[in-house]
Amino acid sequence: MKIAVDAMGGDKAPAEIIKGAVLAVQKYPCEIILVGDEKKISEELEAETCGKIFPITIRHASEVIEMGEHPADAVRNKKDSSIVVATKMVKDSECDAVLSAGSTGAAVAAAQLILKRIHGIGRPAIATPIPTPRGITLLLDSGANVDSKPEHLIQSGIMGSLYAEHVLKIKNPSVALLNIGEEETKGNEQAKETYKLLKTLQTINFAGNAEGRDIPRGKFDVVVCDGFVGNVVLKFGEGLALTIMQLLTEELTANGGAKLLGRKLIAETFRNMSKRLDVSENGGAPLLGVNGCCVISHGSSNAKEICSAIGVTCDYVNSNVFYRIKNAL
């Protein structure tokens, strides 16, 4: 298996991306092609590998798409950017998948423009695995598209169900629609129309409406929503988790708990907590619905998270979910 990794994408690129790749090839049976500035990458790679041979090669790409750029315009104009070159390698069957921690918008635009959508899919969707006390809840779409129509949400339901079953290994995964109440009659026009369509769908295990609180509780295996709502919810959760940690530290310091626990134990508790809450510990989020395997990682990913995302990418390719989606539509 060959994976094209956008070595220039992410807050800590290229150093952490390269470190993550080196970790991954020792853990997973895959070959990695690091795409980006050859000189920078080879320097980092040499420093990291110390002459040892790993199944890692470099593909030069002279440009980088920055976070602030308009995704589609940047993909069209920067033909030699790392994400465009990496995505083209999938299109040309040089690689089985592409992974990027760079601009999500650019990765989605590159996939849509270069790989194109699977026939029958109106909009691709990013499926983000959210850790919960009961396991993973897959939320999609978490930001690939806004202004989704009911049929796009149905397609997300089908794709999410296949991913949950074959990659996350959840048997007969429950699929719910994110809404403002449990009853069928609740919600905006989009939600009400989508509910009707999901209810008649025989190929998934539709479990009704999910309310916001059902996501962190892990009540359903797959939760479907449009990309605007999904993105807002995920970022809100990120911010809230950080705020709670901050308040908790203040409380423990104020009431003397911090002294009793000691710095080490507090640090350990918080580290473990963060691990259990941190999406990136569960690796990358696949962009489902495009003609090829494309996985997106959080912009702040460090080496360990990149390694984990490469593991997710391997599972995704091996699961044949991409072909299963093609056949389901």
Add this chain to the structure above:
Amino acid sequence: MKIAVDAMGGDKAPAEIIKGAVLAVQKYPCEIILVGDEKKISEELEAETCGKIFPITIRHASEVIEMGEHPADAVRNKKDSSIVVATKMVKDSECDAVLSAGSTGAAVAAAQLILKRIHGIGRPAIATPIPTPRGITLLLDSGANVDSKPEHLIQSGIMGSLYAEHVLKIKNPSVALLNIGEEETKGNEQAKETYKLLKTLQTINFAGNAEGRDIPRGKFDVVVCDGFVGNVVLKFGEGLALTIMQLLTEELTANGGAKLLGRKLIAETFRNMSKRLDVSENGGAPLLGVNGCCVISHGSSNAKEICSAIGVTCDYVNSNVFYRIKNAL
């Protein structure tokens, strides 16, 4: 000041509602009319007051609107329900405000059907105060209406700004639009159109787009969104906070921290944390944009939270925000 309190609305009604009312009249300069089943209320009230005289009276209402009922239908059909009777008392100028912890949908429907909307307001909005480390962030709409149009979001911005300034006492409050990115070009059609309109508005301090993570961080004083997104975000936050507490307890138990801290200190820490995160500690959420003061409290409210919501209701009435909104439009 006279406040009509829906004594039958809420998970812990009527007992906790009545206890809350008794607390409130001792704390705030107001008179309370408890609306609902006279027999039940008078029994509870006597048990609570033990013969002492408080400025609390009872108005009988024979029906109750339950949580599962269709709000508008229930309001139309149950003319003698506690929320309908309480709302009518505001309409008839018998009371200055109505407070309910019952079905939010029913309270909103009663307000819209009985009090009607303020001239110039297309949709009313529930403004929920969210506690953050930097103070309160007012999120609106948090569920009164779905499928809002840009002009409704603009009106929410104006109403939220007035409420933040005159009730929350925030000088020149910053107003942001909830979106999936900071840039003006980001978001769905609704958000992009709303941004354009907010930018040209001279009467509020528009601060651009807010991302989901900016809400718990308290980056802005007022955050505007449609009721679908607001409701999902609030419920997600509620669920996530509980999940984090649960995981944290597990972590502390597993690593021996719980033993060091002791049950009492853990309980105290969590209680204080919850207080700082709990929306209900900050009292009720006003329904802005209807012809009268209507405040909504969380369904799970206990006596302390009802008391706090009555305090919010007093502040709201005293601030003249209701008249300020009328004049601003």
